[in-house]
Structures are given as structure tokens and as C-alpha cells.
Amino acid sequence: MKQIRRNILLIGSVLAALFLVLVLYGAYSLSNYGSRWFSTNANSYLRSVKQDVLPGSIFDRSGVMLASVSAEPQADGSLSWTRVYAEDASLRRAVVHAIGDSAGKVSNAAESFMAAYLYGFKQSAVERLQEALNGSLRRGDDLTLTLDGPLCAYIYDQVTSDRSLPAPARGAVVVMNWQTGEVLSLMSFPSFDPAAGAAESTLGQPYFNRATQGMYAPGSTFKMVTLSAALHDTALSSQSFTCQGTYLPDDDPRHRIVDYGTDTSQGIIVSHGQVDLMQAFSFSCNNTFAYAAARLGDKALRSEAMRFGFNENFLFRDIVAENSSYPEEDRSAWEVALTGIGQSKLLMSPLHLCLMTSAIANDGVMMEPRLLRSVTGPTGFTRLGFSSAPYRTVTDADTARTIRDAMLLAVNGDTATGSAAAQSGWTVCGKTGSAEKDGQENTNAWFTGFIADTRMPYSVTVLLENAGSGGSFAAPLAGRIFSRLINTQP
Amino acid sequence: MTKRKKRQPDQKKLLTPARQLIGLVMLFFLLGFLTLGLWLYTEGNNAWPRALVMAAAVPALIYVGVLGIPRLFPGDRLLLSLTNFLCAFGVLILFRLNPDRGISQAFNYLVGVIAMLLCAVAFRLIRQWKWPVLALMAASVALLTLPLIYGSEINGARNWVTLFGFGFQPSELVKISLLISVCWLLSKRRLIWAAGLTGISLLLLMLQKDMGTALLYYGTVLAALWAATGSGFILLFGAAGAAAGGYLGYRMFAHVKKRVAVWLNPWADRQGAGYQIVQGLIAIANGGLWGLGLGLGNPGVIPASYNDYIFTVICHEFGVLFGIVVLTIYLAIVLRGISIARRADNAFHALLALSCSVMLGLQTFVIVGGNIKLIPLTGVTLPFISYGGTSLVSSLCLVGVLQGISARTRADAAPADGASRKGRPAPRRKEGRR
Numbered sequence: 028m029k030q031i032r033r034n035i036l037l038i039g040s041v042l043a044a045l046f047l048v049l050v051l052y053g054a055y056s057l058s059n060y061g062s063r064w065f066s067t068n069a070n071s072y073l074r075s076v077k078q079d080v081l082p083g084s085i086f087d088r089s090g091v092m093l094a095s096v097s098a099e100p101q102a103d104g105s106l107s108w109t110r111v112y113a114e115d116a117s118l119r120r121a122v123v124h125a126i127g128d129s130a131g132k133v134s135n136a137a138e139s140f141m142a143a144y145l146y147g148f149k150q151s152a153v154e155r156l157q158e159a160l161n162g163s164l165r166r167g168d169d170l171t172l173t174l175d176g177p178l179c180a181y182i183y184d185q186v187t188s189d190r191s192l193p194a195p196a197r198g199a200v201v202v203m204n205w206q207t208g209e210v211l212s213l214m215s216f217p218s219f220d221p222a223a224g225a226a227e228s229t230l231g232q233p234y235f236n237r238a239t240q241g242m243y244a245p246g247s248t249f250k251m252v253t254l255s256a257a258l259h260d261t262a263l264s265s266q267s268f269t270c271q272g273t274y275l276p277d278d279d280p281r282h283r284i285v286d287y288g289t290d291t292s293q294g295i296i297v298s299h300g301q302v303d304l305m306q307a308f309s310f311s312c313n314n315t316f317a318y319a320a321a322r323l324g325d326k327a328l329r330s331e332a333m334r335f336g337f338n339e340n341f342l343f344r345d346i347v348a349e350n351s352s353y354p355e356e357d358r359s360a361w362e363v364a365l366t367g368i369g370q371s372k373l374l375m376s377p378l379h380l381c382l383m384t385s386a387i388a389n390d391g392v393m394m395e396p397r398l399l400r401s402v403t404g405p406t407g408f409t410r411l412g413f414s415s416a417p418y419r420t421v422t423d424a425d426t427a428r429t430i431r432d433a434m435l436l437a438v439n440g441d442t443a444t445g446s447a448a449a450q451s452g453w454t455v456c457g458k459t460g461s462a463e464k465d466g467q468e469n470t471n472a473w474f475t476g477f478i479a480d481t482r483m484p485y486s487v488t489v490l491l492e493n494a495g496s497g498g499s500f501a502a503p504l505a506g507r508i509f510s511r512l513i514n515t516q517p
Numbered sequence: 518m519t520k521r522k523k524r525q526p527d528q529k530k531l532l533t534p535a536r537q538l539i540g541l542v543m544l545f546f547l548l549g550f551l552t553l554g555l556w557l558y559t560e561g562n563n564a565w566p567r568a569l570v571m572a573a574a575v576p577a578l579i580y581v582g583v584l585g586i587p588r589l590f591p592g593d594r595l596l597l598s599l600t601n602f603l604c605a606f607g608v609l610i611l612f613r614l615n616p617d618r619g620i621s622q623a624f625n626y627l628v629g630v631i632a633m634l635l636c637a638v639a640f641r642l643i644r645q646w647k648w649p650v651l652a653l654m655a656a657s658v659a660l661l662t663l664p665l666i667y668g669s670e671i672n673g674a675r676n677w678v679t680l681f682g683f684g685f686q687p688s689e690l691v692k693i694s695l696l697i698s699v700c701w702l703l704s705k706r707r708l709i710w711a712a713g714l715t716g717i718s719l720l721l722l723m724l725q726k727d728m729g730t731a732l733l734y735y736g737t738v739l740a741a742l743w744a745a746t747g748s749g750f751i752l753l754f755g756a757a758g759a760a761a762g763g764y765l766g767y768r769m770f771a772h773v774k775k776r777v778a779v780w781l782n783p784w785a786d787r788q789g790a791g792y793q794i795v796q797g798l799i800a801i802a803n804g805g806l807w808g809l810g811l812g813l814g815n816p817g818v819i820p821a822s823y824n825d826y827i828f829t830v831i832c833h834e835f836g837v838l839f840g841i842v843v844l845t846i847y848l849a850i851v852l853r854g855i856s857i858a859r860r861a862d863n864a865f866h867a868l869l870a871l872s873c874s875v876m877l878g879l880q881t882f883v884i885v886g887g888n889i890k891l892i893p894l895t896g897v898t899l900p901f902i903s904y905g906g907t908s909l910v911s912s913l914c915l916v917g918v919l920q921g922i923s924a925r926t927r928a929d930a931a932p933a934d935g936a937s938r939k940g941r942p943a944p945r946r947k948e949g950r951r
Contacts, residue, residue: 028867032859034744035871039855042878046848049882050841053889057801057837064802069787069795072803072815148805 059342066140068131073142081108082145083167085126085137087176088211088400093118093126094138094221098164106164112222118176120218121183124236125174125210125398128221132234135347137170137398144168144402149410158405166405173209173400173413178202181511185504186216186491192500193469195231197492199238199377202508205385205477206484207415208394210346213238213378239348242374243490246462247287247311247444247497248473249369251383254308254430255422256331257319268307272298274314276321276364284317284364287461287496305429309436311444311459313368320367321360328366329353335383335421336393337375343418345398351375369462380475381488383421387434388456388477388486391427393418431456431479438476445474447502450509454479457505459497469493474501478509485512535594539583542602543576549609549811550575556812557616564616571612574623575605582630590637591927592920596853599846600901600916604629604909606843607902610830613812614823618904625906632910633917636693640921641928646865650701653694654714660687660694661721668725676727688722688730689907693914696872699738703745704865711742719762728766728773729895733880735759740875741868780893793820797888800833808836824903825896828888844885847900850916851878857923866922873915 065073084095091113098108110129112119127136143149147167158165186196195217202212215237219226226233235241257263273296274284286297299312307315320328333339337353354362354372365371378396386393395418402411422430434456438445444459457476464471472494477486487505494500554568582601587594604626612619643649664687669677676688695718702711715738722731739755766773775790783791783798796819803809816822816830823830832840854874861867877900884903887894898905900912 028864030747031744031864031867034747035855035858035867038740038744038871038875039852042851042855042875042882043848045878045882046844046851049844049885049889049891052886052891053837053840056889060798061802061805064798067787067795067799070799070803071818072799072809075815 062140062143063347066135066142068134068139073146076146076148079106079165080146081106081164081166082110083147083169083403083405085145086169086171087122087174088172088209089175090171091118091176093122093172093174093176110221112220113176115180116220117183117187118180119220119222120216121179121212121214122174122176123218123221124215124238125213126172128224130221130224132219132221132225133236135239136236137172137345140347141170141345141399144170144410147405149402150404154404154406168405168410169403171400171403172398173204173211174213174398175202175211178508178511178515179212179214182212182214182504182508183216183218185507189504191494192491193493197231197237198471198490198494199241199488200490200504200508201238201377201381201488202512203381203385203396203486204484205388205394205486206481207413208385208397208418209400209413209415210378210396210398211485213346213398215241237490238377239346241376241490242349242351243377243471244373244462244464245369245375245380246460246471246473247313247316247369248380248458248460248475249373249375250308250311250316250367251387251430251434251458252332252335253316253320253323253328253367254304254433255335255426256323256327257304258426258429259331260323260327263319263322264304267301267303268312268315268318269301270299270307270312270314272296272314274317274364276317276360279361282361284313284368286313287311305433305436306440308433308458309440309443311437316367317364321364323367325358325363325366328363332373334419335386336379336419337373339419341379343396346378346396348378348396349376351379369460377488377490380473380490381486382418384458384475384477384488385486386421387427387430388479388484389427390424391420391422393421434458434476435479444496444498445476445502447498448474448476448506448509450478450506450513453483453509453513455509457502459502461496461498464493467493469495470497472497472500474498474505476505476509478512483513483516485509487512535598536584539579539598542598542605543579546575546579546605546609547572550612552811553609553613562616567616567620568612571608571619571623575608578623578626579605586630586634590634590641590920591924592637593853593857593923596850596857596916596919596923599850599853600913603843603846603850603901604913607827607904607909609811610827610834610902611823611904613834614816614830618823621906622904622909625909628906629909629913633913633920636914636917637921637924640866640918641924646697646701650698654698657691657694657698657714658717658721660691661718661725663687664725665721676722676725676730685907686905688725688727689905689911691718692734692876692911693918695734696737696741696869696876696915697918700741700868700872701865703741703868704863708742708746711738723766726770726772727896728770729883729897731762731766732883732895733876733897735762736879737872737876741872744871745864745868776893776895780890783890793826794890794894796820797826797829798890800829801837801889804833804836806836806838808832808834808839810834821896824898824905824908825884825894826888827899827903828885831902843902844881847878847881850874851881854919857919857926860926861922862926866925870919870922873918877912877915 085093093113095111096108097111101107127133127138145167182200200214203210217231217233219233288297299310332353337351341348352374362371382393395416400413404410437443438449438455438457445457448457449455456479460473461470472491474497475488487508489501489505491500550568550572554565557565579601583598608619608623611622663678664676667678699711719731743751779790783794787795811834814834816833819826851874858867858870861870880900884897884899886892898908
């Protein structure tokens, strides 16, 4: 009996532990995913509430109206409302992927992901009672986003007026404050006019939010990560390399890695000669970085990429972002070498690249991207203010500064690839990328960079699909965005 | 003991903390049903007068259940109050989902309380379990074979029987008879018999494709077996058996395979196979910490909201915090059962009290875990709250057994004068020591 009593007590403790697991798991999943479950379009409760509540308006950071509402009381006392968008057509198209549309064509935008505020779910019982007593219509909270409307409209005009891009221009532009994580632009194109309800043509997936959901090969922009890993390796960081224009990671001649511009069939071989890591970065030398990646090995490179946020389940407060991926399986030396230059099944969103760039600017600390600046209740009080929060540390401050110097060289150095982004009087750092995509004529043009100055703490990431090299397409656009930022001081 | 000697019902005794608490609980249900009446009235539903009847009937049922039963039977008051609260809460929620179901559940509740009393009395009266156990063993096997002959298939499992126009789920009733038989066999060190009986029952359940209940039987018997022997080998063997059984079930039954896939990613097919889980998670998120309020949500969109998904409905309208309170009540019931098991006078009673607690605890864990997507969803009911006569009766029978064992133990331990309360004859305590 004594033994049985002891065993019974043990089983009781196990049962108590099971109940604790239930509560802990429930609390964990609800706090991390609750807002995501709530905002899906499968939520019929939310749909029914939308018929009784006027949604709040959405403003940009300086109070420019991006979306408001016009209500018409019906004869039977019910409510009928329509969304009204900004007057400027470019502005409407420039921010539609970030704020969303009432028809729900764009998923996971502010209109749906922040529906809890817009439709008054965060209002207390006291507030609801007051509204009921006043006899006024129920109205949700107003949102002020971190977006800079005029800047977005400017960028949109720049992209659509650029005749050198394939029509319709496809890609994304992300602009962030690298100190606070505020997102100033989260643009995808081709776009559509939410006021018209739907796009004129669905060519190029106009409803798709490329900035947060698009998965692209990073190309040479990934050299930031390879460089960070190489700098942690004492042998590689002090080594000097000889670029002969081609590099074979294994003995298979089909696995030849060449530099951008090399065409072996025409006998053109681009080679950089004797370089150190910093110079190789500024020339975007594929051979050096492929060699460095092969030397580091898959494991070291993967763990570095994971520190930068690859394979991470992104759970940001204001933004739903697709997770970037670094392949998990065992890979050959050739594939690892290709990974070092940002190809071979690496996938990443433009937003994530902007986050990584911002982390380099911010001494290795990645800030959580924020889209929500404040929430204002119907009676005018501020329900929620802005708070910035570090998301993770991607690399140590010394390494971040070294990468920053390399990125400075990649914009300001002799024959640097990103020179089109340079601004006189300001320290602009950056990295270009020209990522190959199967079945696509030209490479995807990337530029990601920042102004290394706390008076102007902005980072810009540009992606132009099927455009050509990052240096000649993406960097000039980034340069215009930097100069607009410098001239207007948002 | 000193309190028991006070016989005079003076002013102070009328308002003991326990009575105040019961008063509050009665008020809770009174207001709950009045709210529902108001809600039905504004919705234009002509079932609203019935809500008013329930507003009087359910508090009365609680009053009788919690304060009346102890006059008939010296049971465990804590256990009694907690189970009564959960049953009445189930009636409230079901009435909100569908007034007809709520009223029918109230009758189930009444039948269940009577069954609970019968079980409790049986455990006080029956001293020789040999013949009853043999009868129960035969009944268990017979009841479990029934659905294979007369059964009808519901949600992939063939575990329902309709006899004389009266539908019930034999596997629910067998819970109690199987546990009594197995625990008695274990207390007599008839391990082979116990294992054989469990094996046959599990096989019959597998043939009915009722994996959820099979899992409960298995886990409970394993716990009893381990408590009786304390053998690590049994634990290891049991875990291996569970893994093999789970794998076999996964490979053999298409509906089990589907449930696992849906559990891993319900969002992939949110309009089809994953619909129930997705809508359940959304409903919990809609409720948030404080809930949407009784009658203000839309639990109707969740399939099986009245049985498998009733915990989600609670979180939806009463809030996650209230859901945690409900879980705490379940845990309190289970731990009370564990403490009754530890105080039991002989091995049979100890093992049986343990099994009843494990069964209730495990069942709650399995269904709530399925609701919040911690484990794959299996179709078992939430004890005391889910809609269904058989389920409610069987859960209350488990509590009845606990009550009986508790009363027996207390009667045996109490001194002669204290044991006789309110002039009733003292229990025959000597015989209990045999």
C-alpha cells in the first residue's frame, strides 16, 4: 500500500504537469499567433462586425490621409460605408500593398492585420457604453502608420516613369529608419488603384505584396552575410586572394563560377587580380566569395545566415512577412560556394534584406520593423504610442563596422559597383546584387544600402525584377531615393 | 471535528463561507440564464420563456445537488460542488448554443446525478466484489461488441448504438465497468487477467475505429498497472505499445491519417479538412482574454461546437482567462481524486480512485489539447460539459465512485461519536477493515 500511495502521488503530479502544459502552450500560441488567427479572411465573426462598425481611418506619419470612410445611413437604419482613399493616384497605388483595400485583394495588409484596432475590438466596455448612450454609430480606432506618403508616391513615379525597365515594372522598394525600425515605404509593383476596386490587368500579379511575401534569391547582397562569417574566421579575414576570373569548387567543369560580365563563349573573362576581402566586396567578386564560402563550409555559413534571420519564424507585431530560407539539407561544395554569392536555393524577401542592412548600420542590432506609429480612439485620445524594440543581434559591433566600411567602399571606391547611389556630403554605404533566376532573360537587380549618419538614419532596399545588373538599375533608383530623403528630411 | 458537533442551526451557520460561495454560483447561473432570456427575446426567438424557467431550475438543481445530497450521503463536498458547477455550466453553454439541447442536457444532468448517487451507494454497500466484477467483465465485453453488430458510424468511428429508440455510446459506459474490473483484478494480483481484459476491450474499440476512447482506456489502465506494480518495465513496455498502436492506427485508418495531417498544418486546407481546427483557433482569438460575452459571439460556425469543441466556445464567449479557470476546476477535481486515492483503505479502492481521476484528467487533456492544437484532435467529449447523455452519466459515475470510496474511507477513519451526524446510524466501520 505504501508503494501504491507513492506511485499515485507521482501520477497526480504528472497529470498536474499535463494541465500546466495545456495552459502554457495555449498562452504561448495565443500571444504569438492570436492576432494572425484573428485577421485571416476566414474569420466570419470579423466579417459580421464589419457590417455594424465604421472602420477607422489610416494616416501616414505626417497625417496625410491614406484611407478614410464615407458612410451613408440607409433607410432601414442599417449602415452602409465605403472606403475612400488618398486623392493622389500615385500615392494610392504606392501604399496599397501596405494599407490594403476594402475588397481584400491584398492579404495581410494593415486593413486586415490591424483590423482589431480599425474595427474597435480594443475599445473597452466603458467606451462602448458611452457610444451607445450618445447614440452615435460605433466607430473603430484611427491608425497612424510610419509610412511616408509623399516619399512613397515619389518612388512610385520614379519607377513607373523609368523607360529602361521591362513593362510592367516588377519589384519592391523598402525604406526604413535603421535606428527605430520604422518602415517609411513598403512598396510593391506593379500595383493597382484600390479606389477602382481591382486592377486593370492582372499581368505581373498586382495584388501580390512582393516586399513582404516575395521570395527571391539574394544574389550578391548575401555577400554581407558571407563577409560576416569570413570576418569571424581568423585565417580568411587576413588572407589575400587572387581572382583569376573563374573558380572551380570541385573538379566538375560544369560547376565553374565566374564573375558578372564574364562570357566564356565569347572569350570575355572578368578578373580582379590580387584582392583582399574588402576590395573583393566592393567589386562584388564572385570568385573570392565563392572560395570563402567553400572554405567556411555549409555549417558555418548556415549558422551565420540563421543569425541574420534566415530560417527564422518572423513574428513581427505589425507586419506579416514570409520566412527566408537557407536550405537545410546536406549540400555539395559547389552548392555551398554558390550560396556564398547568394544563389542556390537561398530565398529572402526584400523586407528581410532591408532588415539585415539596417542591422549592419545599427552596429549589428536588427530592430523590429514597425508599421504602426500610433492608434487614436474615436474620442481623440492616443490608445497606443510608438515604441521601437530590438529584434535580434545579427553580428558583433566590430564586425558590423567592418562590413559597413566594406559597403562604403562598394559605393565610393574605385570601380565600385554601387557608385550610382553615392550622395556628395553623406556617407552612403551599400551593396549591389544581380541575382540569376531560371527562365528569366535578365538578372534581378538589387541594391541595398543606408546612410551611415544618425542625422539621417535611413536604409533603402530596391529590387527590380528582370531588369539587369544591380549597379546600373537598382543603385541609381536608390540614389534618387537617398537624395529625396536628404532634401526633404522626413 | 469540533464543527461537526455544533448541531444548532443558528444565524451564523446559515452564512458559512461555503454557503456564500454557493450563493454566488447560483447567482452566476441566475444571471446567465436571464441574460440568455434577454438575448433570445431581442433575437425574436420564442424560446425565451424557457430561459426564465432555466434561470430558476438550474440554481435550484445546484442547491439540491450541493447542499441536499450531503444530507443523504456523506460524500466529498468539494468534489460535489466542483462537478455540479461544471455540469450546470455545460447546461448554460448548451442552452446558449441551442435551447433544446440545453434543456435536454439538464435532464441528462438529473439522470447523471442519480447515477452518481447509485455508484456512490454501491461502493458503500458492496463488500464482496468477486461476483459483481465477473458480471461487469462480461457486460464490458458484451457492450463493446454491440456497436459492431448494431452500430452506426459517426465521424468515422462506429461507436453508437440505438436500442429501443434510445441512442447511446457503449464505450462511455464501459469506462466505469472496465475500470472497476481491471482495478479489482490488479488488487488481487491477477495481472494477466487485467491485461487480457484490457487487450480485448482495446481490440474491440479499434474495430469500432474509436481511437480517442482507446487512447483514454490505454493511458488509464497503464497508470493503474504502474501504480500497482511500480515496475519501470511496464512503463517502457506501455510506451512502446502506445507508439506501436499509434503507428498501426495511423497506417490502418484513413481518418486518423487525415487528422494528423490536419493537425500539422490546418491552414493548408482551411476550407476543407482543416476547417474545424482553423475556425476553432479563430474563435479563441476572437474571444481574447475576456471573451465576447454570453450570446455575443458566433460559435455556430465551429463544427461540433456542442461536444468536441465546447471548450473553444467557452474561450470564445467567456474568454481565455475563464477557460483557464475551467481547466483549474478540472485539475482540482483530479487532484481531489488523487488525494482520495491516497487515503483509500485498501489497494482496490486506491487503484480505482486513481483510475477514475486519471480517466477524467486524461480525457480533459486530450480534448482541450486537441482544441488548442497541442495534439491531434480526437473525438472525445469534455467531461461534464459536452452535450451527450451517456458521456455525462459516465463522467458523473466516475465521480460517484470517488464519492463512495471517499465516504468509506472517512467513515472508517472517523471516531465513533463523530461518525454519526444528524442522528443517522454510524456506518459499519468494522466490516470496512476486512
